[in-house]
Amino acid sequence: SEAESLAFAAAEGAPDNSDVHDTMTETLLRDRPSVGADVMNSISDPLRYVQSSVVGGLKLTSRLGLNIEAIQRNQRTTDTDQLAWVPAHDRELNLTLRDSTIDRDLSLTVGHRNAVNSFYTGNIHGDFNRTGPLTTSFTLGVNQFTDLSPDMQVGATKDTFQLGLQWNPESRWFVQGSAEANRFHAQDRTYMGHGFDLGASIGYRFRTTYPDWNVRLVGARGIYSSSDNVISSLGVLLPDGTVPSAFQFMPQNFTQYGMMVGLGNDDKNAYSRGWRPFVDVGYVHDSNQGWG
Numbered sequence: 001s002e003a004e005s006l007a008f009a010a011a012e013g014a015p016d017n018s019d020v021h022d023t024m025t026e027t028l029l030r031d032r033p034s035v036g037a038d039v040m041n042s043i044s045d046p047l048r049y050v051q052s053s054v055v056g057g058l059k060l061t062s063r064l065g066l067n068i069e070a071i072q073r074n075q076r077t078t079d080t081d082q083l084a085w086v087p088a089h090d091r092e093l094n095l096t097l098r099d100s101t102i103d104r105d106l107s108l109t110v111g112h113r114n115a116v117n118s119f120y121t122g123n124i125h126g127d128f129n130r131t132g133p134l135t136t137s138f139t140l141g142v143n144q145f146t147d148l149s150p151d152m153q154v155g156a157t158k159d160t161f162q163l164g165l166q167w168n169p170e171s172r173w174f175v176q177g178s179a180e181a182n183r184f185h186a187q188d189r190t191y192m193g194h195g196f197d198l199g200a201s202i203g204y205r206f207r208t209t210y211p212d213w214n215v216r217l218v219g220a221r222g223i224y225s226s227s228d229n230v231i232s233s234l235g236v237l238l239p240d241g242t243v244p245s246a247f248q249f250m251p252q253n254f255t256q257y258g259m260m261v262g263l264g265n266d267d268k269n270a271y272s273r274g275w276r277p278f279v280d281v282g283y284v285h286d287s288n289q290g291w292g
Helices: 002-013 018-029 150-155 232-237
Strands: 034-043 047-059 064-077 089-100 104-114 118-128 134-144 156-167 173-186 191-205 214-226 254-263 279-286
Touching: 047 150, 118 156, 150 156, 150 232, 214 279
Parallel strands: none
Antiparallel strands: 034 047, 047 064, 064 089, 089 104, 104 118, 118 134, 134 156, 156 173, 173 191, 191 214, 214 254, 254 279
């Protein structure tokens, strides 16, 4: 097309110009298929696992796209007095249909997970005013993954409603906030309890372009309530003689606060010509675990 020819001609005259590169990326890669892979190793007790994932995407039209993601967790228990048994593999397969424009992004995801039980999952997600200083998001999900505790990760799910808000103007300051309401179930849909999670952060960028070092003050609050149900399907996760009541699995209330330092947080999922490392480290106090 004429636009592609102009982009190539401009690049030949200014090969190191970042603006030209961005134009070419938008022009040439907008409708191209994509593929990626990721491996994460979690070393904590009493559950250790290696999570591998593969994702691929294909544009169907200028707005519609189709993504598929496969996840496998190879897992084991390190303390049978806390977590008596876990399935060796936890597998997920998700298919996402996305309708995306410059200003907003909507997606519908349906999936299947095979862990303690085999079941279907689904969620709807939206991001709005993506190019403006104030962006909002929501998620509505059924049978979603939760890692609030090792027992919950292995054997439970959540039905969730989430709202997010981000103020990210042209200045160096930025603010983020989120609120989440959840109903927790065993994977056979036995009700376990409900909870609310709130999170907020305020940050300052030392640079607005890469390397965009930033420092953030963060805080979070989790409030949970368990049902009186006995969760028979999850009895295999507990030591012999322990009654699998919902109270045994639901997490404790918590309050967290601390400071984080980050680099490249806005670029970790973005395309660039060269390698751009990103990092996020900090020191946080948890009301149950202390500082760490």
